[in-house]
Amino acid sequence: MTSPDTAAMALAARRSPLLIQLGGLYGIWLREVKRAIRDRGQLVGGISRPILWVLILGIGLNPYFRGEVYGEVTFVVPFTYLQFIFPAVVALNIMYTSVQSAVSLIWDREFGFLREVLVSPMSRGMVLLGKVLGGATVAVVHGCLVLLLARFADVPLTWLDVFKALGLMAMLAFALTSLGVVIANRVRSFEGFGVFSNAVILPLYFTSSSVFPLDPALTRAQTRIVYPEWLVTIVEYNPLTYAVDVLRGVLINYNQFDPRLGIAIMGVAGVVLFAIALFDFRRA
Amino acid sequence: MMPSAPNSGPAIRVDAISKRYGRTLALDGVSFEVRDKELFALLGPNGAGKTTLLHILCTILRPDSGVALIGGVDVVKQPLAARSRLGIVFQEPSLDDRLTVHENLNLHGLVFGVPRKLRRQRIEEMLALVELTEWADKPARTLSSGMKRRLEIARALIHDSEIMLLDEPTVGLDAQTRDRIWSYIRRLRGERQITVLVTTHYIEEVEGCDRVCVVDHGKVLALDTPEALKRDHGQQLLRIVPKGDGDRREILTRYADRLAGEAGEAILLTSDDAFAEAFLAGYGTRIRSLAIEVPSLETVFLSLTGRELRDQAAGARERTLAFGKRGGEHTR
Numbered sequence: 001m002t003s004p005d006t007a008a009m010a011l012a013a014r015r016s017p018l019l020i021q022l023g024g025l026y027g028i029w030l031r032e033v034k035r036a037i038r039d040r041g042q043l044v045g046g047i048s049r050p051i052l053w054v055l056i057l058g059i060g061l062n063p064y065f066r067g068e069v070y071g072e073v074t075f076v077v078p079f080t081y082l083q084f085i086f087p088a089v090v091a092l093n094i095m096y097t098s099v100q101s102a103v104s105l106i107w108d109r110e111f112g113f114l115r116e117v118l119v120s121p122m123s124r125g126m127v128l129l130g131k132v133l134g135g136a137t138v139a140v141v142h143g144c145l146v147l148l149l150a151r152f153a154d155v156p157l158t159w160l161d162v163f164k165a166l167g168l169m170a171m172l173a174f175a176l177t178s179l180g181v182v183i184a185n186r187v188r189s190f191e192g193f194g195v196f197s198n199a200v201i202l203p204l205y206f207t208s209s210s211v212f213p214l215d216p217a218l219t220r221a222q223t224r225i226v227y228p229e230w231l232v233t234i235v236e237y238n239p240l241t242y243a244v245d246v247l248r249g250v251l252i253n254y255n256q257f258d259p260r261l262g263i264a265i266m267g268v269a270g271v272v273l274f275a276i277a278l279f280d281f282r283r284a
Numbered sequence: 285m286m287p288s289a290p291n292s293g294p295a296i297r298v299d300a301i302s303k304r305y306g307r308t309l310a311l312d313g314v315s316f317e318v319r320d321k322e323l324f325a326l327l328g329p330n331g332a333g334k335t336t337l338l339h340i341l342c343t344i345l346r347p348d349s350g351v352a353l354i355g356g357v358d359v360v361k362q363p364l365a366a367r368s369r370l371g372i373v374f375q376e377p378s379l380d381d382r383l384t385v386h387e388n389l390n391l392h393g394l395v396f397g398v399p400r401k402l403r404r405q406r407i408e409e410m411l412a413l414v415e416l417t418e419w420a421d422k423p424a425r426t427l428s429s430g431m432k433r434r435l436e437i438a439r440a441l442i443h444d445s446e447i448m449l450l451d452e453p454t455v456g457l458d459a460q461t462r463d464r465i466w467s468y469i470r471r472l473r474g475e476r477q478i479t480v481l482v483t484t485h486y487i488e489e490v491e492g493c494d495r496v497c498v499v500d501h502g503k504v505l506a507l508d509t510p511e512a513l514k515r516d517h518g519q520q521l522l523r524i525v526p527k528g529d530g531d532r533r534e535i536l537t538r539y540a541d542r543l544a545g546e547a548g549e550a551i552l553l554t555s556d557d558a559f560a561e562a563f564l565a566g567y568g569t570r571i572r573s574l575a576i577e578v579p580s581l582e583t584v585f586l587s588l589t590g591r592e593l594r595d596q597a598a599g600a601r602e603r604t605l606a607f608g609k610r611g612g613e614h615t616r
Contacts, residue, residue: 020397027394035382112378116439119342120395121368 032134088210101135102180139173178273208240301350371440381425396443410438430461518579
């Protein structure tokens with residue numbers, strides 16, 4: 001029992017480096033998921049947020065959604081407000097959880113755990129990938145918590161819709177977690193998650209055509225007259241607009257833009273943000 | 285996978301390592317060797333460069349110049365191979381508070397690529413070694429700080445590390461727990477035949493080590509066995525308290541060349557056995573008390589660095605840590 005038996009050592013030495021890296025990747029992923037499950041605060045947020053947004057805000061604003069201007073119905077979005085906002089709330093829940101998981105990197109770095117992993121034989125890329133995949137997994141689960149409310153929002157879902165949505169949610173979660181890591185890498189002193197919520201999540205969310213549509217009945221020029229120009233510009237330049245839009249296409253069959261655009265933006269954003277995160281992470 | 289190191293070679297070789305932080309030279313051409321299966325102590329005050337050196341050895345930091353070898357593997361050129369031989373216990377706790385004791389060990393095994401069967405076996409052995417078996421399923425945050433340290437020591441051994449680095453493993457622990465940690469360190473060295481490099485600024489702790497390296501201001505001041513250090517740098521002192529002022533003056537003028545210092549009423553004279561006897565014969569009736577102070581590492585350290593071990597002020601990181609401890613949102 002005392003001295004390391006040589007047979008076992010030989011077995012360990014024979015393992016391929018790739019297998020070791022994958023094992024470590026699994027370990028770090030598992031840690032992220034376990035931590036999230038044990039974080040009551042995060043779970044409470046993940047459940048109460050969709051309930052507030054869908055049941056309170058959604059139902060409350062539902063009657064005002066089809067407004068009339070000078071006796072003329074302007075909105076031709078053929079959905080209730082509840083249905084319209086539902087996919088956006090999925091995105092919102094993913095956003096919160098992704099960024100929250102990524103921000104925990106600050107704690108990992110400052111106080112211990114990260115150091116322990118960085119002196120292991122794992123490559124930095126794998127460490128970061130494990131962290132991001134773990135955060136993204138938790139975020140997708142939180143996104144699914146919103147899907148459970150589909151009945152109340154009057155959104156009928158087939159299994160195929162759900163699978164398609166899961167794929168999109170995973171892409172979105174990966175990109176957002178990477179974004180969170182990019183931010184976390186640049187933050188040296190940390191006073192809480194509230195800063196991130198107010199400075200990153202909510203501005204991105206509100207300007208992503210999530211809580212109000214840019215009226216699709218209007219032409220581009222008309223839109224800019226009805227809405228202030230700066231708002232239209234921000235909405236159009238916000239990448240999250242396209243992510244929410246493609247999710248909306250799958251869940252309620254309503255697209256303002258070409259869905260391929262949304263998928264492309266999420267994919268490119270995921271790769272680029274992860275690359276930036278890795279670049280920072282290697283240097284730090 | 286990696287070239288097998290010759291068993292006869294040193295476990296750790298540090299050759300002219302220098303590291304600069306801005307304008308401070310943290311390490312100034314440090315060189316030493318740690319022999320195979322040795323219990324080696326790096327002794328120095330806070331800020332002497334011990335932690336910097338350890339971070340270079342475990343490849344977190346790169347040296348500005350110089351070479352460091354772990355079992356013959358260059359830490360700069362082959363960091364992954366070097367790391368897989370090391371078991372490290374950092375100065376600051378690095379456990380995951382939300383995972384259980386067992387999960388912490390299992391994660392370490394996964395990350396270090398220990399196969400499942402071996403992992404299970406090692407975790408069991410290590411938990412038994414540090415007597416935490418009953419705590420296996422408790423969250424790490426429920427452990428006392430001494431138990432956390434023991435868990436970290438156990439963790440560093442899960443991947444059959446050949447060389448163990450411990451950075452101030454007993455800092456912030458009470459005396460009893462410190463003794464206990466040291467008994468574990470000695471025991472595991474006996475049981476598992478590994479090399480141990482430990483840093484500390486508690487002098488009394490290095491008495492039991494094979495060799496001690498005294499560092500300060502990034503330089504090696506002395507390196508030898510504790511006994512040899514005491515012999516070469518330690519000095520027997522005679523602490524005497526004269527009866528009256530007249531006696532005091534007389535002793536001071538008579539032994540001016542032996543005067544080592546005055547502490548309140550007491551006079552300190554450098555001494556050896558013969559001198560002590562001669563002094564007693566001559567002045568035995570004219571002193572109130574006499575004590576012979578044998579050389580300790582404390583006096584060695586004083587004579588080498590010219591000062592006592594200093595303490596450090598809390599920095600910005602401690603303040604952020606305090607925020608986390610107060611229950612900072614979604615943190616630990």
